[in-house]
Amino acid sequence: MALPAGDIAVHDETADASLEPEARKKIAGRSPTRIAFDRLRKDPIAVICFAIVLLFAVIALFADQINSLVGVNTEVVRASERVNLVTLLPLDGPPNHGFDPEHPFGVAPGDGTDNFAVWTKGCQTSLFLATMAAVLSTTIGVALGLLAGFLGGIVDSIISFMIDLFLTFPFLVGALALAPIINDRWATEPEKLRDVSFWALVAILTIFGWMTVARLVRGEVLALREREFVKAARVIGVPTRRILVREMLPNLIAPIIISFSLGLPAYVSAEAGLSYLGIGIIGRESWGRTIEQATPWWEQYPQFLLAPVVGIAVLVVALNLLGDAIRDAFDPKTRR
Template sequence: MRHVPAAAFGNEGMGMSLPVIDLSSHEDAATSPGSEVERKEIAGRSPTRIAFDRLRKDPVAVICVVVILFFIVVAVFAPLLEKLFGVSTDTVLASTRVDLVTGLPKIGPPNHGFDPDHPFGVAPGDGTDNLAVWIEGCRTSLYLATVATVGSTAIGIVLGLLAGFLGGIVDTIISFFIDLFLTFPFLLAALSVAPILNERYATEPDKLAVVSFYVLVAILVFFGWMTVARLVRGEALALREREFVKAARVIGVPTWQVLFKEILPNLLAPIIVSISLGLPTFVALEAGLSYLGIGVTGRESWGVTINAATKYWETYPQYLLEPVLGIAILVVALNLLGDAVRDAFDPKTRR
């Protein structure tokens, strides 16, 4: 950088000289290719892309994704995996696998070594293969939790958008129903429905299996949409005052387009976080209700297995630990991934 003499400013007679500031380093930093590239990369990425980049660099999130993908593969390809391992949940002659006196298996654990034909052992009492039951239970839990999450999220989004955007009497009515449904005891409703179904379809076990599954989904959706609706309503209240929403309304854009094309895309982050935190809740609820005998009927479930395995805890602990570990690992992975997603979309919450 060129040094300017003090004489140029008329201070030579006073013996004063102005300090010279070297700006070359700042000029170099401002014009360096590396910093320019970084600025362009940041400027060219959407908030969603930035959040997913954070997730990709989070080792905990990556591990959780791998674990969840494993359970998804097990659930989706359950029939193929059962054929691959040569196991099934078909009814067998109990006396061929189980000691009729003690009820414990005559093959595999707890009193015998590892059996490659039944890697997880067989169930006491009826001799059903535990691996096949575990795979089918994984399928039931994930399918039910996914359907319940999608249903409750869809209802919550629609009602939350309408309440937050339209306001007035619409907001008052929807908010009233949100508060009303939040006061209903979930467990009491489930306990009331189960005996009715069992009595109605007692002579039709095939129909009971289907009806009990979708009734449980309906109960979970019925008591699960309010949290999403409240979240979306609060965000919509803030977004409806933004300039781009007001501009869309001024030029005559239909209300449904404003809701689903202007406001909804800006709610992607909280909705993804809500879904990621809702899935483990529904997985745990399904297992708990099935354990209490008011969940799914006529199909394999981790909760049903836990209910049957509790009385064999002292003599055959593996029978109980297999579904419990499955639930624990899946729920912990979903919860940790939900926390990572929340932190990725809202860096201010990162620890």
């Protein structure tokens, strides 16, 4: 860009060489993404929340190894070895006994399954499912938003109608209608039902989650397509696909990251809520299923319910605060 008269910059390599490394680093140009990540790094709330999310991610990735290290598993055991067959409460550990090092979170009443093993596997299920749903919904939303905003006309009208249509349909009603149908279809095949129920829930969350991203991306593209670099690319005959991928998409990184980071906790909560209602995952450990099983035992065995509830609460709050921090970091108008 041309400099105004009187402000002509003269590059002096000798002067640059005499600068200290830190000084040269300070004057070096930084991209908006680099500036945003620098702001995140200096934000204590973002750092703490990132550490918490990273801890949960490590637990989810290495759940089996952690359980082996602690010496626990989710296998069904003989109930009489761990619970009182009359009260169905654990023989050792909470709620009637002290801490049991062999079972850090105690055991489940009735069947005696180790709660720590169930908790780590539930973390794995919730995070994996939420991540898959967030990735798929973001990908679909970005693709449709790009096409709607850039092409306009009939394409924009059709995609906008689809966005409005899906936004008006209640998510819970759709989940209550679709999940039982899918689960009943595979009810006689437990092994397949385990995977089918998981991917069915991913599909349901994706189907009802892409619209917000698509609407956001469409609005950004409507503004970007009037910029000079896009008009110049169209004038010289650059293919539409190349314009979308090479010119538009890099300028949408900030809203995409923000949408993904704010959508992730919503999917974690949705998975737990649907599993609690009994229309979520079948055949896998889940925090929502644990809450459903633990609710009747709240008065006699509160620790059984607290473990998954605290896990969901801490993870969702950390993800939400991290998402807010990312949004503020990428917004040039904020000064937090």
